[in-house]
Amino acid sequence: MYYFYFKLFNNIKSEHEVNELAKLELESLFGKVKYIYNFIDTINGFPINKFINNEIRLQDYITHELPYGKIQGFFGIKENLPDINKLIKRLAYIREIYLITKREFLSENYIENNLPKEQYKKTYHLFLNEEFVCIRFITYQYYFEKSEYISKLSRNEDEINKNIDILFNYIISNIYRIPSAETLSIGKRLEDYFAIREENSLYLTHYFHPYKGKFHPKMIKALLNYIYPKNNGVILDNFAGSGTLLVEAILMELDSIGIEINPLSVLMSNVKCNSLSINLSELKEIIEFYFNQIDNILYKFNTKQEFLNFTQNNNLNYENIKERAIILKEKFNKIFQKDENLIFNILICKEYLKLISNKDIKDFLLLSLSGAISDIYRRTSQKDFIEVFKNRTYDLYLRLYLFKKLNNIFKINLGKSITYEYDTRKLNEIIDKNNIDGIITSPPYSTALDYIKNDIIQIEMLELTNSIEKLEEAMIGNPKINYNKKNLWNSYEKDSSIKIKSKLGYNIINYLISNNKNKEGLRIYKFYQDMENTIKQMFKVLKKDKKCVIIIGNNHYLINDKIFEVQNDEVITELALKTGFIIDKIIKRELEKTSSGYIREESILIFKK
Secondary structure, X not given: OEEEEEEEOOOOOOHHHXXXXXXXXXXXXXXXXXXXXXXXXXXXXXXXXXXOOOOOOHHHHHOOOOOOOOOOEEEEEEOOOOXXXXXXXXXXXXXXXXXXXXXXXXXXXXXXXXXXXXXXXXXXXXXXXXXXXXXXXXXXXXXXXXXXXXXXXXXXXXHHHHHHXXXXXXXXXXXXXXXXXXXXXXXXXXXXXXXXXXXXXXXXXXHOOOOOOOOXXXXXXXXXXXXXXXXXXXXXXXXXXXXXXXXXXXXXXXXXXXXXXXXXXHHHHHHHHHHHHOOHHHHHHXXXXXXXXXXXXXXXXXXXXXXXXXXXXXXXXXXXXXXXXXXXXXXXXXXXOOOOOHHHHHHHHHHHHHHOOOHHHHHHHHHHHHHHHHHHHOOOOOOOHHHHHXXXXXXXXXXXXXXXXXXXXXXXXXXXXXXXXXXXXXXXXXXXXXXXXXXEEOOOOOOOOOOOHHHHHHHHHOOXXXXXXXXXXXXXXXXXXXXXXXXXXXXXXXXXXXXXXXXXXXXXXHHHHHOOOHHHHHHHHHHHHHHHHHXXXXXXXXXXXXXXXXXXXXXXXXXXXXXXXXOHXXXXXXXXXXXXXXXXXXXXXXXXXXXXXXXXXXXXXXXXX
């Protein structure tokens, strides 16, 4: 028999994550488990009591940084040994795994072949007595989340190397260390940050670019473990956003496809995934060369003739840059009025990227440039633009260096990912029928968030689209767009009961319009039409018996001094059922912060084809 004790993270934010998501993913990957309400209750039981003594003191490791809440972990028994490496790589809510069995059932050959020596006292360590063996495993998710502190506090490769060693030692060798107070501002060490009960969601490439309405990585990882626990497959997110699902999928060694209509989101998703495989020596060399050239260009700008000669010799179109600068300055004058040369500097940086032949590195620098523009216009930095751009680029490079160093230990065989700039209502034009092993996506919450508002300046300055207006109009659920009201109204009056296959959706729209919420009613009418088409496309590309997850929230409007709830979750469910899906599971999740539209919770709708 093999006895397993699973310890939850101590930074889980709500009980539902344990009852629903943590148990869901664990039983999908491992099998049936029971709750551990308090690990103190378990340490006197067999076989864990074999290691509760003053020599080994397994109880000290188990009770180190225990989770809050009613449930602290899970317990399970197996007759045959499961794929432990898979559990370590993929589990999202489990921080530690304790495996206990008789020594005769865990041979030295198994340990040697399945537990690499380079991972000893990094991701696992052994406890032995005469009869039993216990192995304590640390999941990769723990190291990914804690690596965010390394990224924040490390200024170069040498500091990353040093701090990675501190990270590995912290949870294995330094569990007795007393951390400093959270309020301490001077003298705090890296270990003190590790002890903070905080859930980092911007680790590694998740940090690469600001984005409104990001997925919660832990939740997405757990859902992916539930809907597709197998080792090989293709996962789809047809509202890819900033690429959170895609990054998590490739870290779990699965292939993934993203669909996005926003070109900046496409760039984000592809860079976040592809850059994890970039040759770092080549990347660093090109970064240094690129910024040397940028410095030369801007230095020569003071002498116009010398600058013209330089740009001509390097095939840079100065006249085009000059014309674009005038147009953009007029358009964004209020934002960039304090620095007359700022727009010109941005355009020079963008133009010079054309001379870089490696597409992945070019896109990496382009995304960094977009992030630097965002930092400047959101006033998160008072520094010179080129300095902001350099600092951001080197920061992103160090995150890739950090991952490479971690992966020298983890040996993750990264999955492949690609995100297409395309319309999710036309999925079948780009993905073959019955080709997808699982879908996890989050469409706009009807008309709650303006997903493109913060991206317009970068999209325009970097020429990522020919028409912002057409892009905005094409985006599903955009709350700021004034659709062709005459045509939409005519469509609604003529055959809305036919075009909306949800009786509830039809009633919601009628109620809004009858209460003088015409604009809101028509937008939701358009949203439900678009979602019906999208769900049909999702059904076509998904394989039979596979699962699809749609995460959606409900809007709220004030009508006659009362809050009216737009039940998007029930409408989407009705549309999915009429498309041919069956309900697998529905999870309600409370949100920590309210957002536009007064959305206080979201529904995780899980369907099966």
